[in-house]
Amino acid sequence: xxxxxxxxxxxxxxxxxxxxxxxxxxxxxxxxxxxxxxxxxxxxxxxxxxxxxxxxxxxxxxxxxxxxxxxxxxxxxxxxxxxxxxxxxxxxxxxxxxxxxxxxxxxxxxxxxxxxxxxxxxxxxxxxxxxxxxxxxxxxxxxxxxxxxxxxxxxxxxxxxxxxxxxxxxxxxxxxxxxxxxxxxxxxxxxxxxxxxxxxxxxxxxxxxxxxxxxxxxxxxxxxxxxxxxxxxxxxxxxxxxxxxxxxxxxxxxxxxxxxxxxxxxxxxxxxxxxxxxxxxxxxxxxxxxxxxxxxxxxxxxxxxxxxxxxxxxxxxxxxxxxxxxxxxxxxxxxxxxxxxxxxxxxxxxxxxxxxxxxxxxxxxxxxxxxxx
Numbered sequence: 367x368x369x370x371x372x373x374x375x376x377x378x379x380x381x382x383x384x385x386x387x388x389x390x391x392x393x394x395x396x397x398x399x400x401x402x403x404x405x406x407x408x409x410x411x412x413x414x415x416x417x418x419x420x421x422x423x424x425x426x427x428x429x430x431x432x433x434x435x436x437x438x439x440x441x442x443x444x445x446x447x448x449x450x451x452x453x454x455x456x457x458x459x460x461x462x463x464x465x466x467x468x469x470x471x472x473x474x475x476x477x478x479x480x481x482x483x484x485x486x487x488x489x490x491x492x493x494x495x496x497x498x499x500x501x502x503x504x505x506x507x508x509x510x511x512x513x514x515x516x517x518x519x520x521x522x523x524x525x526x527x528x529x530x531x532x533x534x535x536x537x538x539x540x541x542x543x544x545x546x547x548x549x550x551x552x553x554x555x556x557x558x559x560x561x562x563x564x565x566x567x568x569x570x571x572x573x574x575x576x577x578x579x580x581x582x583x584x585x586x587x588x589x590x591x592x593x594x595x596x597x598x599x600x601x602x603x604x605x606x607x608x609x610x611x612x613x614x615x616x617x618x619x620x621x622x623x624x625x626x627x628x629x630x631x632x633x634x635x636x637x638x639x640x641x642x643x644x645x646x647x648x649x650x651x652x653x654x655x656x657x658x659x660x661x662x663x664x665x666x667x668x669x670x671x672x673x674x675x676x677x678x679x680x681x682x683x684x685x686x687x688x689x690x691x692x693x694x695x696x697x698x699x700x701x702x703x704x705x706x707x708x709x710x711x712x713x714x715x716x717x718x719x720x721x722x723x724x725x726x727x728x729x730x731x732x733x734x735x736x737x738x739x
Contacts, residue, residue, distance in 0.1 A: 367403060367444065367445055368401055368402070368403060368404075368441050368444050368445075368446065369402055369403060369404045369405045369442070370400075370401075370402040370442075371401050371402075371433070371438040371441060371442065371670075372399070372400040372401075372581065373397060373399055373433050373468050373708060374396070374397070374398040374400075374430075374729065374733045375395060375396070375397055375426050375430055375433055375690045375733065376395070376396045376397075376488055376667075376729065376732045376733055377393050377394070377395050377396075377397070377574060377732055378393065378394055378396070378410070378667065378697060378698055378699075378700075378732050379392060379393050379616070379696070379698075380392055380393065380394055380528045380695050380696060380697060381494045381557055381695060381696070381697050382505070383505075383546070383692075383706065384503070384505050384531075384665070384685070384695060385679070387419065389498055389527055390417075391416065391417050391503075391665075394414065394665055394667065394692075394695070395414070395416065395418070395426040395590075395671075396412050396413070396414045396426070396572070396649055396666065396667045396670070396725075397412065397413040397420055397429045397430045397433070397466075397469055398410065398411070398412055398469075398513040398533060398669060398700070398729070399411040399412070399433060399472075399473045400415070400724075401441070401446075401470075401473040401474060401477055403446065403477060403481070403606075404541070406713065407446055407477060407480050407481060408474040408476060408477065408480075408596045409446075409472075409475070409476035409477025409478070409479075409480065409719065410465050410472070410473055410476055410720065410722065410724060411465050411469040411470060411471065411472030411473030411474075411476065411669065412469055412472065412667060412669035412670035412673070413426075413429040413433075413465040413469030413637065413670070414426075414465070414466060414637065414664050414665060414667065414670050414692075415465055415637065415664055415667040416664055416665055419483055421664070422464060422465075423462075424464070424465045424466065428465045428466075429461075429463070429465050429469065432460075432463050432466045433466050433647045433716055434646065435445060435454060435461050435471065435556055436459075436558065436693060437460065437466060437467070437470050437559045439452065439569060440455075440456065440460075441470070445501065446477050446478045447478070447692070448674045449471065449474040449475055449478055449489075449689065449710060451641055452469075452474060452486075453467065453471050453641060453643065454630070456470070457607060457640070457673060462708055463489075463635040464615065464616075464637060464638060464639060464640035464641075464644075465638075466691075467640045467641055467649055467730070468636050468639070468640055468641040468642070468670075468673075470641075471640075471641035471642060471643070471671075472486075472636075472642065472669070472673040472720070473666055475489055475490075475642065475673075475720075476673075476717075476719040476720045476722075477719070478719075479523070479635070479718050479719035479720070480718045480719040482566070482659075482718075483718050483720060485676065485716055485718060485719065485720075485721060486642075486673065486676040486719060487676040487677075487679045487680055487714065487717065489681045490642060490645075490646065490676060490677060490680045491644075492547055492680060493581070493676075493679040493680060493716075494679065494680060494681065494682045494713060495679050495681075495714075496536055496679060496713060496716060497691070497711050497712070497713055497714070498661065498679065498684070498687070498688050498690070498711050498712055498714065499519055499525035499684075499687035499688060499711045500525065500527075500687065500688050500689065500690050500691055500707065500710070500711050500712045501528060501529050501558070501688070502516075502524070502525040502527075502528055502529070502676050502691050502694070503528070503529045503531060503689070503691065503693065503695075504516055504528050504529070504530050504547065505530070507543075509543050509546050509547060512530070512547055513546075513547055513551065514664065516528050516552075517551070519723055520551070521557060521582065523642070523708065523710055524707060524710070525691075526554070526555055526556065526709070526710045527555070527556040527558070527709060527710070528547075528551075528555065528556070528557055528558070529557075529560055529586075529689065530544055530547065530557070530558070530559050530560070531559075531560050531562065532544065532559050532560070532561055532562025532564075533560075533561040533562050533563075533565065534564065537565065537569050537572055537573045537576075537584075538673055539575040540559075540573070540694050541577060541580070541678055544559055544577065544579030544580065544640055545576070545577075545580035545582075545584060548580050548581050548582060549580070553692045556583045556584075556713060557582050557583060557682070558582065558583055558584035558585070558586065558609075558686075559577065559582060559584070559585055559586065560586040560611070561573075561585065561586065561588040561589075561707070562586075562593055562611075563587055563588075563589065563590045563611070563612055564585060564588075565589055565707055566589065567587045567593070567596040567599070567600070569588075570585075570588040570589050570596070571600070571603070573585075573588065574588065574600060574603075574604050574606055575604070575713050576603075576722075577606060578604050578605060578606040581588070581665070582606060583606070583607055583610070584607040584609055584631075584686060585606060585607070585608050585609065586608075586609040587609065587610060587611040587612050587613065588600065588608070591613045592613065592622050593611035594613065594622065594626050594628070595626065595673065596625075597610055597613060597623070597628060597630070598612075598626045598627050598628050598629075598719060601628050601629045601630040602627070602629060607629035607630060607631060607658070607686065608631070609630060609631045609633055609686065610623060610630060610631070610632050610633065610637075611632075611633040611662060612668070614632050614638070614648065615638045615639060616631065616638075616639050616640065616648060617639075617644070617647040617648050617650070617651045620648050620651040620652060620655075620657070621633060621651050621655075622656035623657075623677055624651065624657060625669060628655075628657065629656075629657075631652075631658030631659060631660050631685060631686055632648065632652050632657055632658070632659065632660065633660045633661075633665065634648055634649055634659060634660065634662055634677075635662040635664055635669070635674075636673060636674050636677060637664045637666070637670070638646070639688070642673060642674075642676070642677040642682065645674075645677055645712045646677055648682065649673050649681055658685035658686060659681060659683070659684045659686070660684065660685070660687065660688070660689070661674065661675075661678040661684055661687065661688030661689065661690060662688075662689060663683075663688075663689050663690055663692050664692075665692045665695060666692045666701055667669055667692055667693055667696060667699070667700065667724075668692075668700070668701045669701070669720065669722060670692070671690045671692045671703060671705065672714075672720045672721065672722055673720060674688075674690060675688075675712065675714045675715075676714060676715075676720065678690075681710070688712075690704070691707075691714055694707065695704055698728060699725070699728065699733070700724060700728045700729045700732060701722045701723060701725055702722075702723045702724070702725045702726060702727055703723065
């Protein structure tokens with residue numbers, strides 16, 4: 367039975383400013399959840415968004431408040447033996463709040479995995495791959511600095527796929543910046559861009575044509591989230607890959623986009639979907655519709671990133687790999703053993719639960735507030 371739930375807001379500075387089309391962040395705020403059973407075993411989870419309210423409707427403060435006020439009291443005294451049934455009850459009792467629910471679900475699965483002595487991936491059906499490719503974001507905005515950084519990471523065998531956040535400058539300037547980087551890095555390196563909804567359809571038509579000519583592999587969310595029609599038209603107009611991100615939250619969104627004839631790929635994100643189970647439901651719809659998969663991030667720290675990796679590891683194929691670099695963007699960590707990034711990817715832990723242990727000193731150092739229920 368669940369005996370205690372603790373929530374923390376943890377602020378960790380990033381290694382450098384991370385620039386997106388809608389904001390620039392120098393600190394990542396994460397909500398850490400700890401769920402303890404009556405035998406003293408503990409499961410941990412994380413709920414994270416990007417730039418406060420710049421990305422979506424949930425902020426770190428609202429995630430924490432809604433867990434403390436609504437989700438946690440509902441869970442006290444409940445068994446974790448059937449986490450999916452428990453999550454379904456939460457969905458019926460409380461509307462919305464997918465990131466808060468994802469954090470809670472992760473902690474429940476971590477706790478059950480520890481109780482049973484199996485990794486979370488086993489609870490989700492079993493891992494098909496324990497090493498997943500992982501890209502890195504080049505976000506200095508300076509062409510020469512980005513080229514130098516990418517060359518160093520390729521030489522270290524850390525990353526060979528890179529994404530650039532564009533959309534805050536003119537389309538022409540962004541395309542020129544990206545094209546120079548691609549030309550300098552060559553054909554062995556994959557370059558993608560994320561526009562974060564910043565373009566109109568005419569701008570996207572111009573931009574995607576130029577990016578395709580430059581050898582760019584993928585364009586993420588070029589147009590506004592709910593403009594499904596433009597995404598469909600663009601996906602059919604160009605050979606360059608197109609990725610739906612903000613357009614897709616759950617399996618219902620995915621089905622609607624597929625029904626309109628979308629031929630691109632979808633970014634899976636456990637926070638947007640409402641947890642690991644729901645994110646894998648999105649993947650199931652994509653597989654049925656012939657839509658490609660991409661393991662996405664809300665720039666979670668190690669806890670949230672590891673949860674997503676357990677989910678992505680159960681997928682036989684992820685056509686465009688993953689972007690689970692969130693922990694590498696942070697200047698410090700709150701776990702004792704960070705994830706192992708090597709050989710252009712990241713290892714999925716294989717020990718019980720998530721395979722993580724909290725570093726209590728680091729957690730105290732970076733915690734803003736704490737509530738016990």
